[in-house]
Amino acid sequence: MKRLISLLCCVLLALSCFALAPYVSAAENESSEELVLVSENVEYLEDGSSIITTVYEEVVTTRSNLYTKTGTKERVYTDADGNIVWSLTVHGEFRVIEGASVTCTSASCSSTIYNDNWSCTRKSASPSGNQAVANGVFEKTLLGIVISSRNVDVTLSCDPYGNLY
Numbered sequence: 001m002k003r004l005i006s007l008l009c010c011v012l013l014a015l016s017c018f019a020l021a022p023y024v025s026a027a028e029n030e031s032s033e034e035l036v037l038v039s040e041n042v043e044y045l046e047d048g049s050s051i052i053t054t055v056y057e058e059v060v061t062t063r064s065n066l067y068t069k070t071g072t073k074e075r076v077y078t079d080a081d082g083n084i085v086w087s088l089t090v091h092g093e094f095r096v097i098e099g100a101s102v103t104c105t106s107a108s109c110s111s112t113i114y115n116d117n118w119s120c121t122r123k124s125a126s127p128s129g130n131q132a133v134a135n136g137v138f139e140k141t142l143l144g145i146v147i148s149s150r151n152v153d154v155t156l157s158c159d160p161y162g163n164l165y
Contacts, residue, residue: 026083073132074090091109093105098160105127120136130157136154
């Protein structure tokens with residue numbers, strides 16, 4: 001009788017491990033936010049500087065036509081010597097109904113300064129239709145006087161098929 005009960009307990013324990021396996025792997029997939037490069041573009045300015053624009057997206061694995069798509073678009077400003085000066089990044093989250101519609105549900109932005117002569121004096125982000133829009137103002141100062149200013153717009157868009165651009 002004890003052998004039968006212990007055998008039954010072992011079988012129930014083994015079955016419960018198999019039943020929990022899909023939940024464990026799903027939780028692992030949700031926590032691993034892997035960003036994938038979608039596109040990169042370089043714009044050369046007249047003074048020899050450049051702006052590098054990159055788009056990244058999180059990998060979405062879904063079996064439904066309704067899902068959330070998340071990504072970022074970053075604009076990096078480099079000086080004429082190729083040194084990175086500053087960057088402005090917009091983060092967007094989109095509600096996608098595959099092939100039918102897409103809506104930006106949230107937008108945020110961040111900036112990074114790599115050159116002490118520059119500062120970000122203003123930045124903001126907002127969702128607008130199928131776009132996450134960020135605006136920033138970067139100023140270069142010399143002895144406390146603003147000698148250069150750049151207004152930067154970064155717009156991350158998503159089409160009804162979940163493609164970010």
